[in-house]
Amino acid sequence: MSTDTELQQWRDQALRLEQQLNRTVIGQQAPVRQLIIAVFARGHVMLEGQVGVGKTTLLRAVAQGLGGYYQRIEGTIDLMPADLIYYTYLNGEGRPCVDPGPLLKQGEQLAIFFFNEINRARPQVHSLLLRVMAERSVGAFNREYRMPHVQVFADRNRVEREETFELPAAARDRFMMEIGIDAPCEDAVMDALIFDPKFHDVDALVAGVESTGVPYYQLNDIGAAIQQAVKSSPTLHRYALDLWKACSRPGDFGIRLSDVEMNQFIQAGASPRGMSYFLRAAKVRAWLQGRDMLLPEDMQAVFQVTMGHRIFLNPVYGYRKEELMPELVKGILGNIAAP
Known part of the structure; x- marks a missing residue:
């Protein structure tokens, strides 16, 4: 321990x-x-x-x-x-x-x-x-x-x-x-x-990057220790579940996008493995902020990079993915109340 x-x-x-x-x-x-x-x-x-x-x-x-x-x-x-x-x-x-x-x-x-x-x-x-x-x-x-x-x-x-x-x-x-x-x-x-020779x-x-004292062969143990040390609350569990559901059924949470049929928009939402990765990343973010308690802001900070590529759109909207995905993520985080 x-x-x-x-x-x-x-x-x-x-x-x-x-x-x-x-x-x-x-x-x-x-x-x-x-x-x-x-x-x-x-x-x-x-x-x-x-x-x-x-x-x-x-x-x-x-x-x-x-x-x-x-x-x-x-x-x-x-x-x-x-x-x-x-x-x-x-x-x-x-x-x-x-x-x-x-x-x-x-x-x-x-x-x-x-x-x-x-x-x-x-x-x-x-x-x-x-x-x-x-x-x-x-x-x-x-x-x-x-x-x-x-x-x-x-x-x-x-x-x-x-x-x-x-x-x-x-x-x-x-x-x-x-x-x-x-x-x-x-x-x-x-x-x-352009002009500083050191970047050329x-x-x-x-070679100028010094060893930080975090050896690569200890990272698995360190990562496990962080996950054990950072705690969450039942209200955060509910918040995470709502975020997960919104990835598959955004229309149920009042999320609307321009020129999109919301009931036909999502082909597949995030997987259980994806949600596990999402929470792991959020806990590490809390740890880097010097806390042993997970907060909604930690989850919001990593939501885009951990969840955006796990939400698969109906092929009809595939050509607009770069436009629609940021709007969807913004809508999910904006419409679901954080505890």
């Missing part, structure tokens, strides 16, 4: 990591906080954003701060499941050799696995990744390889749609969060990114 002192020490170290990430990838305070929440809630993350906005740099910095190993693979149309597990080549003597692929190379020391442009990979590859995310293990060479500390991050190309495969609902539901990372718009931040050398920038 972790003590209050230990939880406070871990919180101080988590906030220190957050500060370092904000110095490494500037102008992204909200995504960085969401990423920190996901790390300590032990959930996988989908990153959404344009190219070159710092997604890879951010993940490398997280791995540097936690001290674990980092692996990355590029999604391509010809990528096969075996490419994640091993690769073959001819050695200097012309003999065929087999070496571990990115999932197996570091074994149980793998902390962060980044799948870049996951929607360019085939569904067969998605299936393998689903097992890794769900079980933190993979079968290869007639044995089972465990990755107990791995956290999967992926990003989806939302600009180019050629030769891409939409992720199935089961795959998206495995991600605790979908975090949007856009190019900063503040003049001071843009000026620094990514390797040196990441």
Whole structure:
């Protein structure tokens, strides 16, 4: 059982990591906080954003701060499941050799696995990744390889749609969060990114991230301790249930959207697993705020990133998803009274 002192020490170290990430990838305070929440809630993350906005740099910095190993693979149309597990080549003597692929190379020391442009990979590859995310293990060479500390991050190309495969609902539901990372718009931040030489050398920038004292191999235990320490109340339970119901039947809660038939709007709402992720993230947010009691504001702060991608619209409204989903989330949080 972790003590209050230990939880406070871990919180101080988590906030220190957050500060370092904000110095490494500037102008992204909200995504960085969401990423920190996901790390300590032990959930996988989908990153959404344009190219070159710092997604890879951010993940490398997280791995540097936690001290674990980092692996990355590029999604391509010809990528096969075996490419994640091993690769073959001819050695200097012309003999065929087999070496571990990115999932197996570091074994149980793998902390962060980044799948870049996951929607360019085939569904067969998605299936393998689903097992890794769900079980933190993979079968290869007639044995089972465990990755107990791995956290999967992926990003989806939302600009180019050629030769891409939409992720199935089961795959998206495995991600605790979908975090949007856009190019900063503040003049001071843009000026620094253009003219400050330190942001031009990514390797040196990441190497400057110091260890925070939160080792990757303790994160599972720390995450469990946070969930035990942060308490909720019966009124918050009712609030969470109403939020969940509104994800499937928003019309029952007085939510109306322009030019939308509310009784035909939602194809499927959030899953029980999704609600579990939602509450886990909310508790970590409360812990980062220095509290041992969950508040409605914690749940509201993580609702969009944990629930938005779990609400599936009727195909008739699919083309308006980017417009309607924020309105729906706003309507749910605005129409359901917080205790």
